[in-house]
Amino acid sequence: MNWDWGAVRDFMPQFWEGLLVTLQALVLGSLISFVLGLVWTLLMRTPSRWVRWPVGVFTEFVRNTPLLVQLFFLFYVLPEWGLTFSALTTGVFAIGLHYSTYTMQVYRAGIEAVPAGQWEAATALSLPTARTWQVVILPQAIRRVVPALGNYVISMLKDTPLLMAITVLDMLGQARLFSQEHFRFTEPLTVIGVAFVLVSYLASVLLRTLERRLVR
Amino acid sequence: MTSGLWELVLTGTWTTVQLLVLSALLAAVVSFVVGIARTHRLWIVRFAAGFYTEVFRGTSALVMIFWVFFVLPPAFGWQLVPLWAGTLALGLTYGAYGSEIVRGALNSVDPAQREGGIALSFTPWQRMRLILLPQAVPEMIPPFSNLLVELLKGTALVSIMGMGDLAFSGNLVRLALQESTEIYTYVLLIYFVIAFLLTRVMRGLEHRLKAGVAR
Numbered sequence: 260m261n262w263d264w265g266a267v268r269d270f271m272p273q274f275w276e277g278l279l280v281t282l283q284a285l286v287l288g289s290l291i292s293f294v295l296g297l298v299w300t301l302l303m304r305t306p307s308r309w310v311r312w313p314v315g316v317f318t319e320f321v322r323n324t325p326l327l328v329q330l331f332f333l334f335y336v337l338p339e340w341g342l343t344f345s346a347l348t349t350g351v352f353a354i355g356l357h358y359s360t361y362t363m364q365v366y367r368a369g370i371e372a373v374p375a376g377q378w379e380a381a382t383a384l385s386l387p388t389a390r391t392w393q394v395v396i397l398p399q400a401i402r403r404v405v406p407a408l409g410n411y412v413i414s415m416l417k418d419t420p421l422l423m424a425i426t427v428l429d430m431l432g433q434a435r436l437f438s439q440e441h442f443r444f445t446e447p448l449t450v451i452g453v454a455f456v457l458v459s460y461l462a463s464v465l466l467r468t469l470e471r472r473l474v475r
Numbered sequence: 476m477t478s479g480l481w482e483l484v485l486t487g488t489w490t491t492v493q494l495l496v497l498s499a500l501l502a503a504v505v506s507f508v509v510g511i512a513r514t515h516r517l518w519i520v521r522f523a524a525g526f527y528t529e530v531f532r533g534t535s536a537l538v539m540i541f542w543v544f545f546v547l548p549p550a551f552g553w554q555l556v557p558l559w560a561g562t563l564a565l566g567l568t569y570g571a572y573g574s575e576i577v578r579g580a581l582n583s584v585d586p587a588q589r590e591g592g593i594a595l596s597f598t599p600w601q602r603m604r605l606i607l608l609p610q611a612v613p614e615m616i617p618p619f620s621n622l623l624v625e626l627l628k629g630t631a632l633v634s635i636m637g638m639g640d641l642a643f644s645g646n647l648v649r650l651a652l653q654e655s656t657e658i659y660t661y662v663l664l665i666y667f668v669i670a671f672l673l674t675r676v677m678r679g680l681e682h683r684l685k686a687g688v689a690r
Contacts, residue, residue: 320663323666417535445545445546
């Protein structure tokens, strides 16, 4: 094993750029998955079978197929349909969409965990449906789902390197670029491996703090 | 699509299935070894197993694959056949997730069962084999079923290394046809069918295993 600290130093400027892209993808992807997941959950609770069935089939399909192939699909198919986005936008949307099918399950469990009495009380107060969701159900449900959502944020972090496959220069993309130019693989790959462990550790600490705040 | 292109897709599907089976076997071994080690009475064994889990769950599977393909060869002089390199990276990563399932299921067995084993002066290994595992394994099946689907989706990652799996052959066909919608729809459907079959098989297995345990 020949480890070269010089290569680590040379890699650093590219590493920071990559880290920034990775974090950007993570934050935006998480936001999309949180919002879309809630949308799916609410759609699945509508009385109409014509809404529930397609949403159910679609989300089941997205959940059970590889994110990588979905990335390729969006990256190559959307332009064929006349929609052109940057690689990062496509990638962030794909990650958000993929994980929305997971967060949807989390929300569903959270909503089902709200005691039936809360619904009944809302009915007794003759709150309109929208208001019931807004002030009674969702505030209680969201509090319960934060830990599970946090787990998916960390999963998303570990899926961001896939964006490299559609030419996004995230951490792994930069590491690959660097290794092709300097023909050194060990240093950049180890650096980003350690960075992943550190970021996911920091994220889990942050999430635990947030959890404690919310549950209090 | 011409028959030649279909053949390519089928070869890719076969590679994906092989990779899935091999890495699932490795992941199962890792899950049980590490998962059981996490309930060991020596703290150093528990610590080592916990460390393994944290490292492999903390890094991305794709980064792991890059590492096995590019860092192992010059560092240790090992050049692995792509199928084995993919198996190693996926098996070790998903095994780390599996070890948490094993640990959780072992911990969920009623403590009185363990005490019963002690009272009968079973050795720790006998307790594990005759009392704990038969009750814990059926509990592990549903989470393992999810993990297996995750692993199936993870196999697509090796296509980035140029291994001819389903995702890779999908890309080749796209280059040949210039018709992305069609080919990627087929590829996604094939993955979906495999995932569906996997969950079915696991559900059957769960029924069988639970039939043997009195509750």
